[in-house]
Amino acid sequence: MKWSCSDVLSSAGTPPARDTLVVNENDLIQAIASDGIIRVAGLLSLLMPESGGVGFGVKGLDGRYRLANRMLDRLLCQGSGRVDGRSESDLLPAHLREQLARCDQALVDGAPVASTEVLLPVDSVSSHCLWLKLPILGADGKLKSIASIVHQVSQPHPTTAMQQTLACLEQANQELRRTVVELEQVASTDKLTGAWNRRRLEESVRTEMDRLNRYEHPLSLLIVDIDFFKVVNDQHGHATGDQVLRELTKLLHDTLRGTDSLARWGGEEFVVICPNTRRVPAGELAERLREQVAGAIFPVVGQVTVSIGVAECSLGESWEDWFARADEALYQAKGSGRNQVQLAPAATTADDAQAPVAANFVHLVWRSAYDCGDEVVDRGHRLLFANANGLLSAILSGHSADGVDAQVDSLIADVLQHFGDEEKVIVAAGFPGATEHIVLHRELVAKAAKLVDEYRAGKQGLGDMFQFLAYEVITKHMLGADRQFFPYLRADRPEVTSIQPASSSRQPPWSHRLP
């Protein structure tokens, strides 16, 4: 059988571009098998397997296929018949024939390869296929036949198509997730130092506080503030100040545990949240941080120190109150000379929290060590503690001026009563310093009366008056001067009922205001 190149080209209606080549079939088969004439050496064996998913065929110059694998049969005959012996004009619609004829023409014109993309129905579903054409040349270098490699570029099976779509979606989703994480990162971190920002820290704090309230996992807070940072800026410039902030962040970060959270709270202030950490270990951690900072050499500025306030969160405490306690401790650290750690007192218990007084402020707590052993004196002392707390409660809870006034009157009445009782007791006990003690009482009472009058005249602040009553008159006097007579108060002391009440022997300066 003889083929001519004009047959190949006839499907596209294009005239032959060069001399017609004539070969017989056996020569062609031999030519295909010969490495010498097939440029795509080794490709045939690779593409021929049926399972390869690649259609392969060779057509002669008359346009008829002489070789075709099963996949090409499937692609071009849709399951009915074989490609062998048939031409592309027999097998394909006109628009495809034209596309393929243009490829043939390119090879006839000497192109080493030609390709086009076609839509072929595979298993009743249109499938994008890449159709690659390669020239098969004779020993003389002339075109003898054309090899076709047809490869599906989109999978026609609906499930596979869906899988591809899902894979694309998954990839898009991953990219989206990465973007969200990046955006989140930008929104959560402080630009200068890379530490968490305030917003991110507060989010984390809420979660940790939930864990505390639900599982009672302890939780502590450190506020770290650079000492005299203004001086750093003033002496070395803002850029150096920024560098110090970055270096400090790194130093703090390297010293903290992975579970601790570090945030730049603002300016030169940082906050560390330490989950599962009680007050004392948190203080130890703070001390380690302080030491690390004080021992480091910062570029340009040399030594930098920090002051740190520490507070452990108590059950049911609000973030604001907890933070305020740590801040108060920081304030003390600054006030006591800086470059140091201060721990806020342990917060109140739930019982205390129910009490009207802001207990972690100046709540006066009675301790058994304050007892002198005399029932009358001890009862008076306890009563004065309770009264001072009552006054503080009235002040802090925003009672009206009348409410506060009533508390002041009540407190002073009890002070007078107590001083009188105590004077009787110490005189009866033979305390040698009784006279001086009574004078001390009168001085305190006179000063308190003056302060109260000034407060009522608007010349004295409420805080100063409270300070004097609670600390000078009650706490300090009781824990200082009163302790001198403790050794004289014995169970075998003389009876006190016969002693004239001290209060009746003197006029309290503000008695006109007392009930």
Ligand SMILES: Nc1nc2c(ncn2[C@@H]2O[C@H](COP(=O)(O)OP(=O)(O)OP(=O)(O)O)[C@@H](O)[C@H]2O)c(=O)[nH]1
């Ligand atoms: N370089 C730099 N300085 C800042 C930044 N934020 C706040 N500051 C400076 O930090 C300084 C804080 O000064 P102060 O509040 O007086 O505190 P301090 O000088 O550290 O004094 P103490 O805290 O009392 O020890 C100010 O000079 C601010 O300008 C910042 O992002 N970069």
